[in-house]
Amino acid sequence: MNYWPLLGVAVIVIGFLLRFNPVLVVVTAAISSALLAGFTVPALLALLGKSFVSSRMLLIFVLTLPVIGLLERAGLREHAQRWIGRLHGLTLARLLIGYLLLRQLLAMLGLTGVAGPAQTVRPLLAPMGEAAAEKILPTLDDADRDELRAVAAATDNIGRFFGEDVFIALGAVLLVQGFYAQHGIELTPLSIALWALPTAIAAFIIQSVRVWLYQRRLQRRAASARTEAAG
Amino acid sequence: MLRIEYAYWLIAAFLLYTGLRNLRERHGWHAAFWLVLGTLFGSGDYVLAQQAAGQILPAQIAGAGVIMLALLAPRLRRHAHVESNSAEQRLQSAIRLGHKLFVPALLIPLVTLLVALFGAHLFIAGHAVFATPQMTLTGLALACLVALFAAAHVAQAPMHDGVAEGRRLLDAIGWAALLPLLLAALGEVFTQSGVGAAIAALAGTFLPTGSAFACLLAFALGMVLFTVIMGNAFAAFPVMMAGIGLPLLIHQHGAHPAILGSMGMLCGYCGTLLTPMAADFNLVPAALLELRNPYGVIRTQVWSALWILAITFMLMWLLLFR
Numbered sequence: 001m002n003y004w005p006l007l008g009v010a011v012i013v014i015g016f017l018l019r020f021n022p023v024l025v026v027v028t029a030a031i032s033s034a035l036l037a038g039f040t041v042p043a044l045l046a047l048l049g050k051s052f053v054s055s056r057m058l059l060i061f062v063l064t065l066p067v068i069g070l071l072e073r074a075g076l077r078e079h080a081q082r083w084i085g086r087l088h089g090l091t092l093a094r095l096l097i098g099y100l101l102l103r104q105l106l107a108m109l110g111l112t113g114v115a116g117p118a119q120t121v122r123p124l125l126a127p128m129g130e131a132a133a134e135k136i137l138p139t140l141d142d143a144d145r146d147e148l149r150a151v152a153a154a155t156d157n158i159g160r161f162f163g164e165d166v167f168i169a170l171g172a173v174l175l176v177q178g179f180y181a182q183h184g185i186e187l188t189p190l191s192i193a194l195w196a197l198p199t200a201i202a203a204f205i206i207q208s209v210r211v212w213l214y215q216r217r218l219q220r221r222a223a224s225a226r227t228e229a230a231g
Numbered sequence: 232m233l234r235i236e237y238a239y240w241l242i243a244a245f246l247l248y249t250g251l252r253n254l255r256e257r258h259g260w261h262a263a264f265w266l267v268l269g270t271l272f273g274s275g276d277y278v279l280a281q282q283a284a285g286q287i288l289p290a291q292i293a294g295a296g297v298i299m300l301a302l303l304a305p306r307l308r309r310h311a312h313v314e315s316n317s318a319e320q321r322l323q324s325a326i327r328l329g330h331k332l333f334v335p336a337l338l339i340p341l342v343t344l345l346v347a348l349f350g351a352h353l354f355i356a357g358h359a360v361f362a363t364p365q366m367t368l369t370g371l372a373l374a375c376l377v378a379l380f381a382a383a384h385v386a387q388a389p390m391h392d393g394v395a396e397g398r399r400l401l402d403a404i405g406w407a408a409l410l411p412l413l414l415a416a417l418g419e420v421f422t423q424s425g426v427g428a429a430i431a432a433l434a435g436t437f438l439p440t441g442s443a444f445a446c447l448l449a450f451a452l453g454m455v456l457f458t459v460i461m462g463n464a465f466a467a468f469p470v471m472m473a474g475i476g477l478p479l480l481i482h483q484h485g486a487h488p489a490i491l492g493s494m495g496m497l498c499g500y501c502g503t504l505l506t507p508m509a510a511d512f513n514l515v516p517a518a519l520l521e522l523r524n525p526y527g528v529i530r531t532q533v534w535s536a537l538w539i540l541a542i543t544f545m546l547m548w549l550l551l552f553r
Binding site: 001002003005006008009012016020021022023024026027028029030031033034036037039042044045046047048049050051052053054055056057058059060061062063064065066067068069070071072073074075076077078079080082083111112114115117118119120121122123124126142146147149150151152153154156157158161162165172173175176177179180183185187191192193194195196198199202203206207210 | 235238239241242245246271272274275278279282287289290291292293294295296297298300301302304305315316318321322323324325326328329330332333335336337339340343344347348365367368371372375376378379382383385386388390392393394395396397398399400401406407408409410411412413414415416417419420421423424425426428429430432433460464465468469472477481488489490492493494496497500503504507510511512513515516517519520522523524525527528530531532534535538539542543546
């Protein structure tokens with residue numbers, strides 16, 4: 001067994017820790033791992049080039065940028081904020097937990113591509129969330145906005161991940177079933193999918209509680225800011 | 232027939248446009264970066280076709296292009312984009328247009344959904360409108376075009392204004408846009424270099440196989456760790472199952488296969504929430520939302536992931552060996 005290619009993992013960890021430019025770190029890790037595995041330079045270049053162009057679908061989100069850019073220039077964020085500001089019952093926690101539930105249910109139906117960071121979080125969920133947070137704490141600074149957007153993106157991810165495993169015709173369940181079938185254990189996809197339900201429910205509860213705690217933290221800060229202003 | 236390749240050409244055109252605009256504004260490093268990337272996107276199909284035909288020179292040139300991008304990336308300054316309209320103008324426009332502004336934004340998920348649901352049944356003169364591979368993503372690309380038309384109509388602005396605004400956002404995202412692709416490529420290079428096999432061999436030498444609890448713990452943590460390194464639970468699953476799950480947990484300790492498979496995979500998903508290697512879930516949103524910390528999304532996910540992992544592990548321990 002050749003253990004040397006593991007040094008590529010070390011390059012990643014050290015490079016990220018020392019805060020070198022991540023693009024440079026990743027390419028360096030790939031090159032060192034492949035060289036230590038005994039690839040020649042021409043073979044390494046071909047592997048790198050082929051792997052890169054085979055992953056092009058990961059940049060498809062840039063196609064949403066012209067739409068987002070145009071709408072944001074025309075006041076999309078301002079409108080979302082004014083609208084959420086007028087809806088009194090819609091708190092930050094209700095918005096995010098409602099989105100989480102919707103995202104999980106859609107993923108359970110196999111509709112994972114419908115929502116996502118580019119499709120729904122940046123144009124809709126993030127500005128609405130910012131507006132709902134401003135209702136609690138009007139003095140949101142840039143770091144608060146960053147955190148809020150990160151919470152919105154995390155909610156989107158968790159909803160998707162812990163919904164899609166309950167859907168029988170999607171990658172994860174079929175991969176599990178296929179692995180067992182290859183090794184002589186016959187299972188129906190439904191029996192595998194059903195056992196993803198307990199974790200799906202746990203994930204919903206855990207993320208909902210964390211969103212609610214996040215909202216309470218904002219409320220406490222707002223309360224202490226008010227007492228300071230009053231005192 | 233609409234294929235995913237058309238979306239790649241569209242992306243290539245947008246990247247080349249971004250490069251040329253930077254060239255005209257004399258931002259040399261930015262221009263070089265986007266032009267190289269645009270060329271890689273435009274020629275990707277040719278590279279793959281030549282590779283399949285046994286001709287690897289184009290792939291080698293593409294590999295050299297990737298290294299060039301890595302050298303250019305540290306030269307790019309990331310900066311928040313400057314708004315082209317003042318806050319007052321945007322507010323006026325928001326008041327005037329109202330809910331109409333939501334329509335193009337909602338068209339993106341809606342058209343994607345329609346293509347995902349009905350795309351397979353759409354035929355014109357006996358020919359399928361959408362190619363089967365990557366149909367949802369093809370739908371997303373189409374949705375972006377439809378939404379751009381709608382946005383131009385709603386905002387009463389020409390379409391090329393949208394492209395220009397999009398380019399400003401892309402410049403603000405900068406090299407971070409590239410990370411997901413590179414990490415996916417790195418995963419492939421790791422697999423080809425035998426990184427996964429080496430880790431599995433290491434784990435096998437240290438494990439006390441007589442204890443069901445120790446085996447289960449090694450399996451669950453191995454799923455997490457492997458997913459963190461490979462960026463994908465699907466890559467971790469077969470390795471951990473073949474190494475620990477099947478021989479030790481199922482055959483030796485009699486674990487329930489369906490529960491082990493399902494929940495084992497979910498342990499891997501907790502790992503996905505923790506790793507920059509799962510770039511499309513963790514780094515793309517950070518870039519798209521213009522977070523200053525590229526790992527900001529991962530940071531907020533850590534506690535959710537650990538709690539979900541703990542509960543899943545507990546459920547496994549309670550249910551597997553009944």
